[in-house]
């Protein structure tokens with residue numbers, strides 16, 4: 386029989402943090418135990434405390450692992466407070482120079498992974514996953530070593546987009562081997578759990594699971610890891626942005642005003658935690674009729690470019706609204722690899738080229754510009 390939550394809590398009562406037991410510290414997230422006995426939870430930590438709390442994390446994991454009925458145990462440290470906000474720290478606000486020097490990294494780096502780029506949207510359904518997949522492949526076609534982490538835990542779509550199924554192999558004791566999607570190393574919660582069980586996860590568990598996917602996957606040497614973020618700008622997304630060592634973020638939007646308002650929130654969210662915005666992409670920008678060639682701007686046109694200009698962040702390009710993009714995505718045959726000569730595949734490649742050029746120029750190292758929301 387699988388271990389119970391109470392048994393896990395009792396075991397954690399033997400672990401000390403500061404002068405008291407871990408469960409009384411207020412740092413413990415909800416404990417998740419699935420029917421197979423897999424246990425996961427997070428311990429919240431100021432980013433500056435990560436190294437000091439690692440032995441506590443390891444001890445908690447070992448204590449739970451030792452319980453009869455416990456399956457694999459995953460314990461992560463998650464930063465849900467900005468660095469320096471912890472108790473007993475100096476309260477003086479940092480100067481702009483200190484902030485610029487301190488950012489990034491704010492979270493522990495992932496060994497071998499040179500750059501981590503989040504693809505995010507303020508709103509669901511704007512094509513974030515489609516862009517993440519095709520962008521990763523376009524970077525791969527440029528000869529780069531690329532990974533894709535599907536962190537959209539509420540609706541993982543990498544398995545479908547890359548046409549992948551099956552469970553990742555375990556390497557060593559706890560590292561998972563990513564699956565190969567047309568030369569891109571792909572990891573998704575969709576490979577590990579049923580979609581229905583992913584849906585009930587709450588904020589801290591989402592962060593914990595994503596950290597696990599980030600850090601317990603044998604990514605090897607990567608030039609870029611693309612992270613397909615969960616949609617929206619709530620607490621879970623903010624915490625995730627903080628606890629992942631992101632080089633920067635790409636924001637996707639469709640051209641409608643409503644989507645753009647949400648995209649602006651997305652930009653603001655990353656800027657709040659001083660993660661550079663690498664650029665904005667307009668998806669579903671225009672539609673060229675395959676019969677007569679007439680171009681229609683179904684959702685409007687140019688809004689994301691104007692928004693990017695207004696916010697002072699790079700505009701990376703437009704992806705047209707194209708039936709073939711939807712069809713190839715649904716069929717697990719991404720257009721960038723299956724039909725690279727088309728105008729829409731080229732559009733993804735142009736975005737990838739601009740993104741890579743920005744990364745080379747150190748766009749990811751610049752301090753985030755300040756924005757004012759009117």
Ligand SMILES: Nc1ncnc2c1ncn2[C@@H]1O[C@H](COP(=O)(O)OP(=O)(O)OP(=O)(O)O)[C@@H](O)[C@H]1O
Nearest residue numbers: 509510511512513514515616705706707710711714
């Ligand atoms: N440029 C495009 N042309 C045609 N269809 C598109 C385009 N971009 C995305 N789609 C389609 O729109 C739907 C939503 O796209 P996608 O799943 O990538 O969005 P998302 O922002 O990741 O959504 P979610 O918020 O659910 O994660 C999919 O069916 C996809 O195939």
